[in-house]
Amino acid sequence: xxxxxxxxxxxxxxxxxxxxxxxxxxxxxxxxxxxxxxxxxxxxxxxxxxxxxxxxxxxxxxxxxxxxxxxxxxxxxxxxxxxxxxxxxxxxxxxxxxxxxxxxxxxxxxxxxxxxxxxxxxxxxxxxxxxxxxxxxxxxxxxxxxxxxxxxxxxxxxxxxxxxxxxxxxxxxxxxxxxxxxxxxxxxxxxxxxxxxxxxxxxxxxxxxxxxxxxxxxxxxxxxxxxxxxxxxxxxxxxxxxxxxxxxxxxxxxxxxxxxxxxxxxxxxxxxxxxxxxxxxxxxxxxxxxxxxxxxxxxxxxxxxxxxxxxxxxxxxxxxxxxxxxxxxxxxxxxxxxxxxxxxxxxxxxxxxxxxxxxxxxxxxxxxxxxxxxxxxxxxxxxxxxxxxxxxxxxxxxxxxxxxxxxxxxxxxxxxxxxxxxxxxxxxxxxxxxxxxxxxxxxxxxxxxxxxxxxxxxxxxxxxxxxxxxxxxxxxxxxxxxxx
Numbered sequence: 001x002x003x004x005x006x007x008x009x010x011x012x013x014x015x016x017x018x019x020x021x022x023x024x025x026x027x028x029x030x031x032x033x034x035x036x037x038x039x040x041x042x043x044x045x046x047x048x049x050x051x052x053x054x055x056x057x058x059x060x061x062x063x064x065x066x067x068x069x070x071x072x073x074x075x076x077x078x079x080x081x082x083x084x085x086x087x088x089x090x091x092x093x094x095x096x097x098x099x100x101x102x103x104x105x106x107x108x109x110x111x112x113x114x115x116x117x118x119x120x121x122x123x124x125x126x127x128x129x130x131x132x133x134x135x136x137x138x139x140x141x142x143x144x145x146x147x148x149x150x151x152x153x154x155x156x157x158x159x160x161x162x163x164x165x166x167x168x169x170x171x172x173x174x175x176x177x178x179x180x181x182x183x184x185x186x187x188x189x190x191x192x193x194x195x196x197x198x199x200x201x202x203x204x205x206x207x208x209x210x211x212x213x214x215x216x217x218x219x220x221x222x223x224x225x226x227x228x229x230x231x232x233x234x235x236x237x238x239x240x241x242x243x244x245x246x247x248x249x250x251x252x253x254x255x256x257x258x259x260x261x262x263x264x265x266x267x268x269x270x271x272x273x274x275x276x277x278x279x280x281x282x283x284x285x286x287x288x289x290x291x292x293x294x295x296x297x298x299x300x301x302x303x304x305x306x307x308x309x310x311x312x313x314x315x316x317x318x319x320x321x322x323x324x325x326x327x328x329x330x331x332x333x334x335x336x337x338x339x340x341x342x343x344x345x346x347x348x349x350x351x352x353x354x355x356x357x358x359x360x361x362x363x364x365x366x367x368x369x370x371x372x373x374x375x376x377x378x379x380x381x382x383x384x385x386x387x388x389x390x391x392x393x394x395x396x397x398x399x400x401x402x403x404x405x406x407x408x409x410x411x412x413x414x415x416x417x418x419x420x421x422x423x424x425x426x427x428x429x430x431x432x433x434x435x436x437x438x439x440x441x442x443x444x445x446x447x448x449x450x451x452x453x454x455x456x457x458x459x460x461x462x463x464x465x466x467x468x469x470x471x472x473x474x475x476x477x478x479x480x481x482x483x484x
Contacts, residue, residue: 072129073188076178079125080441081195083118087111088438089232115436119171122435126174134181142452143180145396147173149389150433153382156348165352171435175445180452186410189449190253192442196246197262200269203231203239207272221274228274233438240275241430244282245442248420251289251413281423288416292407301406304415308398311422318426319373328427331372338371342379349383374425390431393447394418400450417446 150172154161161169178184206213207229219228219236231239247266253259270278288307292300325333341350355370355377371377378387397418404410421443424430433444 069133069182070185070188072133072182073179073184074191075125076129076175076184077188077191077195077441077445079122080175080435080445081199083122083435084438084441085199085232086118087115088234119167119436122171123174126178129178130181134178135183136181138180138183138454142396143176145392146176146433146448146451149393150176152389153349153352153386156382156385157351158345158348159351159353161352168434168436172433172444175435176433176448176452179445179448183454184449184452186414186449186453187252189249189413189446192445193246193250193253193262193266194258196243196442197265199231199239200243200265203229203269204265204272206231219274221276223271223274223279227272229269229272231269231273236273237275237277237428238438240270240273240278241424241428242439242442243269243273244275244278244285244420244424245417245430245439245446247282248285248417249413249446251409251416254409277424277427281420284423285416285420288419289412292412299406300411300415301402304411304419305398305402307419308415308422311419311426312394315373315422315426316375319376328372331427334372335376338376338380342376342383345383346379347383348385349379349381352381355380370429372427372429374422374429374431377429378431393451394422397447397450400453414450 151169154165154169207227211226214226214228214230218226222228228236229239230236233239233242243266247263247270250259250262250266253262267282270282291303295303319335319339322328322332323336325336338355341354344350371380374390375387378390382389401411401414401418404414421430430439430443432440433448434440435444437444
């Protein structure tokens with residue numbers, strides 16, 4: 001039915017009366033199956049684009065973004081990746097040259113100098129992007145949530161923040177404001193797995209050509225003989241988790257061949273890193289993709305929300321299910337000790353820097369830099385207040401993901417990402433809003449983009465409402481009274 005344009009009231013009434021019952025039934029079937037533009041075939045996309053005035057098939061993926069803003073966001077992604085890997089990359093390339101204390105001091109000095117240079121460059125990039133492409137007409141509620149989550153733990157901390165903390169927080173504020181001001185497109189996150197694939201290729205080639213660059217050449221947990229890649233990071237778990245979270249975003253890569261190549265490289269890197277958490281969660285991610293591919297009538301939105309709830313429950317319950325201090329490769333001790341310490345200051349915790357120095361006294365083959373569980377680590381560092389801030393961020397991200405069209409690549413990618421993030425958070429701590437952390441490009445940046453994006457009404461709902469009006473424009477005041 002072509003849209004009624006310029007028809008008088010009698011023609012409009014006749015059109016709606018003749019097509020109303022049929023279109024109402026079609027609309028009911030559409031809503032019952034949870035269909036939107038992305039769940040329908042290509043002809044339906046053309047139908048929506050050509051017959052519905054002012055409505056685009058991409059209405060709910062992202063509002064219209066100028067090319068300059070897209071390019072600015074790509075530059076920001078690359079700057080954040082460089083910020084994350086540069087200090088550890090230099091250390092990795094210099095590993096065989098450190099033979100004395102003087103060499104070690106020179107390496108530390110070089111690493112700090114590069115980190116400072118990268119921080120200044122990132123601030124400059126953020127400033128140029130905001131000045132050149134920023135918009136001042138956006139709601140400030142989203143960045144306020146993120147800023148409170150970033151600054152809050154330092155405000156309530158029993159110890160005063162150091163100068164380095166102020167620099168890190170400043171960088172975090174700059175990135176949040178930049179992403180918010182340009183309404184960074186979710187589609188731009190496809191560059192995260194693309195850059196991660198480059199890191200993976202570098203790591204694998206380095207392992208083949210220079211075995212001495214391995215994190216642990218003779219690791220007992222290696223899945224491939226004598227392989228435990230760390231690449232440009234300080235540990236193999238970091239490389240594995242970096243590639244895991246990037247892998248979850250590969251559905252955003254539209255070209256099928258590039259998407260499969262990225263997945264192959266990232267999966268190979270995860271296995272070569274011998275990061276067991278990353279390997280297990282990657283298997284869960286593959287099962288999610290299989291479900292999305294072969295599902296019948298189950299809503300992606302509903303299934304993704306349920307699985308996120310299950311993963312969140314596992315994060316909370318896992319530390320409480322064991323009292324064995326050797327469980328999960330010694331993580332049982334970290335959980336039990338952390339819960340005991342948390343009781344000393346349940347509301348505000350013991351400080352953002354408390355965990356690492358405290359667990360250095362633990363006589364194990366490795367020391368704990370964090371609580372190895374998102375809930376446990378948040379409670380120890382920032383108490384119930386800090387944990388509440390993390391929960392608010394997660395709920396806001398889930399709400400933003402649910403707002404995409406059902407069965408769209410965006411929902412598949414971002415629901416899969418949130419599932420992978422929470423599943424990995426049961427035994428690791430990946431949460432960060434500080435750009436100097438190696439996992440920020442695959443954790444903090446993703447949450448910032450998700451929360452700061454402009455959420456529009458699902459396109460499927462707009463289509464259904466228009467069809468329910470008999471094909472007429474629902475904005476027409478003469479037919480608005482007929483809309484259910």
